[in-house]
Amino acid sequence: IGYRRDLIMKIEQSVVEESVQHNRIVEKLKQHIKNFQKFLTEDYKKACAKVSKAEKAYTELVAKNSEFLTYVSTLTICNNILFKLDAIRGVLKIYRSYLMFVAPLSWRQKHDENLRGKIQSIQFESGEFATDNDLVETLDIDRMVEVAKNELKNPLSARIYFKKPEQMMYLFRTMELQSREYLTQLSKTDAPFRLLQDRIKQLTQAAKQELDYFQYYIDSIYDEIARENYNEAHLQEKFFRILNEAFYYSVASPCTLKLKICIEYVYEQIVGKCEEGHQSLQDPMKILEVMYEDFNLRLDSLDFKIVNQARNDFFAQDLKMMKNAYKAQREL
Incomplete structure (x- = not known):
């Protein structure tokens, strides 16, 4: 019974301690919940403030973007105007060059800057075609403005030989008449020109055949030369063989x-x-x-007796020498 009472008391004591600890945990949890709610409230306020600032910045950015687009459209319009003005400037320069070119040479030598100090004749000058790099340079606004500024500082002379459109029309009519005359002459000379072309073809063919024949003769001459060279080499070989054999034995x-x-x-x-x-x-x-x-x-003029005496003396001398040699051999 005492053991049971002690066990119940320990259980009750444990329950009391667990209850106290549970209450503490509950209080701490409530405190954490309050702190978390307070944190969420403050963070929400900060987020709302940031959102309001972001909306304000976005509104300002939209306003700046619209202003920038206005500037871009204005700049594009200005660039287009500059391109049009530059194109007009180029066309006017082409017109001026053309009017200068078709003017009389006597007038051009006085007023054209390209013919001043030159002889009175048509002088062809080398030109250059516009490349991709030149086209890219023409799109450069700063370069375009700089070139136009330099041309405005040193403008070309505004003198033109043709004052009225009728003068240019007269020039074109004259050119038309000259072209018609040229076509007439061309139609008249077309048949002789074709005959001349046919004759040239025939002469070319005949010259080609003659060249073939001449080449055949040249080849035959080359064959003869090769044969003669071979014969020369063969004769030279025989000569050296004779020189090295018969001549050697007869001389050396x-x-x-x-x-x-x-x-x-x-x-x-x-x-x-x-x-x-x-x-x-x-x-x-x-x-x-x-x-x-x-x-x-x-010897023929000598006396026969003298010859016989000399022969006998010679034989006697030879006999004496032979005897002496025989005696010397016997002694050895």
């Missing part, structure tokens, strides 16, 4: 060199040594031949 072979040495030796023994040397074998051979003929003539 070992036998020829031995003969040359022998002739030079005989020449030195008989005549004497030649200091300058001989360019060929003909000179010493001629000299030896003359001396040999002279020697034979002298």
